[in-house]
Amino acid sequence: MISAETREIVYNGLWKQNPGIVQLLGLCPLLAISNTVVNSLSLGLATTLVMAVASGSVSLVRNFIPHEIRLPTFVLIIAALVTVVQLFMNAYVHPLYLVLGIFIPLITTNCIVLARVETFASKRSTAHSVLDAVMMGLGLTGVLVILGAMRELTGKGTLFSGLDLALGPAAKDWVIDVLPDYQGFLLAILPPGAFLGLGLLIALKNWLETMRSPKPAPAMAAVPG
Amino acid sequence: MTPALRETVTTALTLLVFAVIGSALLSGTFRLTRPYIAASEQAEKLARISETLPPGSYDNDLVRDTRPLPADPLLGLRHPGHYYPAYKNGVPVAVVLEAAAPDGYAGEIRLLVGIMADGRIAGVRVSAHKETPGLGDYIDAAKSRWIRVFDGRSLDDPPEALWKVRKDGGRFDYMAGATITPRAVVKAVHKSLKYFAAHRATLLSPPRPERPRRDPVPAPRGSHTPSPPPDLPSPAGDRKP
Numbered sequence: 001m002i003s004a005e006t007r008e009i010v011y012n013g014l015w016k017q018n019p020g021i022v023q024l025l026g027l028c029p030l031l032a033i034s035n036t037v038v039n040s041l042s043l044g045l046a047t048t049l050v051m052a053v054a055s056g057s058v059s060l061v062r063n064f065i066p067h068e069i070r071l072p073t074f075v076l077i078i079a080a081l082v083t084v085v086q087l088f089m090n091a092y093v094h095p096l097y098l099v100l101g102i103f104i105p106l107i108t109t110n111c112i113v114l115a116r117v118e119t120f121a122s123k124r125s126t127a128h129s130v131l132d133a134v135m136m137g138l139g140l141t142g143v144l145v146i147l148g149a150m151r152e153l154t155g156k157g158t159l160f161s162g163l164d165l166a167l168g169p170a171a172k173d174w175v176i177d178v179l180p181d182y183q184g185f186l187l188a189i190l191p192p193g194a195f196l197g198l199g200l201l202i203a204l205k206n207w208l209e210t211m212r213s214p215k216p217a218p219a220m221a222a223v224p225g
Numbered sequence: 226m227t228p229a230l231r232e233t234v235t236t237a238l239t240l241l242v243f244a245v246i247g248s249a250l251l252s253g254t255f256r257l258t259r260p261y262i263a264a265s266e267q268a269e270k271l272a273r274i275s276e277t278l279p280p281g282s283y284d285n286d287l288v289r290d291t292r293p294l295p296a297d298p299l300l301g302l303r304h305p306g307h308y309y310p311a312y313k314n315g316v317p318v319a320v321v322l323e324a325a326a327p328d329g330y331a332g333e334i335r336l337l338v339g340i341m342a343d344g345r346i347a348g349v350r351v352s353a354h355k356e357t358p359g360l361g362d363y364i365d366a367a368k369s370r371w372i373r374v375f376d377g378r379s380l381d382d383p384p385e386a387l388w389k390v391r392k393d394g395g396r397f398d399y400m401a402g403a404t405i406t407p408r409a410v411v412k413a414v415h416k417s418l419k420y421f422a423a424h425r426a427t428l429l430s431p432p433r434p435e436r437p438r439r440d441p442v443p444a445p446r447g448s449h450t451p452s453p454p455p456d457l458p459s460p461a462g463d464r465k466p
Binding site: 065088 | 239240250251266357358359360
């Protein structure tokens with residue numbers, strides 16, 4: 001039986017407190033790398049992995065960390081884990097590493113990682129912390145992938161282009177040309193496309209919430225980060 | 226020891242312990258992944274260089290036989306670069322030059338220009354650029370076939386006056402919306418052909434034997450002093466070791 005707390009954590013991460021469209025944390029990679037589905041998915045999963053391991057390890061050692069130095073310690077742990085992930089990506093999925101480039105080390109500075117470690121993992125049990133991190137990460141990945149799909153489709157008329165970078169040349173056939181002979185729409189690929197797309201997604205989420213509850217929707221508790 | 230001091234020491238030691246664990250983790254991962262990273266970087270470099278040459282036209286290891294290239298203005302290089310000679314059975318058949326177009330729309334465009342021994346272009350590839358995505362980036366072989374307009378061209382084909390994009394009265398096509406980018410690339414490729422013509426003998430010198438063996442008469446070991454590649458091609462009998 002799944003406990004109410006577990007359900008709450010899952011619901012918070014994927015929908016209610018979604019880092020991408022509600023907390024608006026982690027916008028740096030969200031806006032920069034979400035121009036194709038493959039880029040979005042790879043960076044989303046890398047962030048999720050870092051979040052899960054960071055939250056898990058912080059939760060394990062939370063009772064040993066003096067309160068005054070918790071932030072430097074958290075940053076140290078996150079930075080070390082990100083560098084490990086970066087080295088592994090460089091070694092095993094080199095072409096993808098070249099595409100994601102600077103955004104992998106930047107996971108360290110992504111507020112959402114530190115935010116979950118600070119507000120959740122430093123106070124809760126290890127299992128719940130890992131679950132929370134994974135759900136928050138997947139929530140972010142979901143938003144990234146949807147945004148990536150929107151931008152790739154309107155900008156290039158394809159889906160999953162660049163899949164061969166992650167899975168080898170064999171995956172080149174999996175690229176879907178949704179709109180053959182599409183001339184392309186540059187705005188969607190460039191950063192403004194990310195802002196517009198994200199705005200549409202936030203509006204959609206708020207609209208769905210309003211539809212669901214008859215009473216006026218509460219003001220969004222969002223703090224840009 | 227006062228309680229305050231004890232707390233300070235404990236705090237500092239905790240941070241130190243985490244720093245040590247973190248460093249150990251990093252150095253372990255670094256050691257573990259280093260060979261794989263080196264191998265993929267090497268493979269990627271080789272793949273890019275070999276794309277500029279017809280497959281099977283050479284049989285040497287292009288990356289291993291790399292030689293230095295001066296920062297000549299004809300090549301547009303700001304720092305000394307490299308060239309990659311290609312040999313078949315020890316005979317020079319082609320060379321891949323690093324070159325750069327300094328006047329791209331968004332900065333320098335770095336090129337790899339493959340030139341066959343007869344002075345015809347085997348292939349050109351852009352190795353790094355910052356041109357506008359969707360507009361000027363069609364010079365990238367991954368985005369469009371445009372870069373193949375150079376295949377088979379040489380200094381006399383088209384003649385000097387026509388080594389320009391069509392808009393400037395030349396022979397080379399370009400795509401509407403971005404003229405500065407192809408103009409820069411055409412100019413840079415043309416200039417690298419000129420560099421090749423001026424330094425043909427050096428660039429097409431036979432493979433450097435691993436043990437010095439440039440004279441027909443074997444020199445006693447140890448008497449050899451390193452010298453630049455010969456300005457004239459050595460006899461064809463000079464085989465690869």
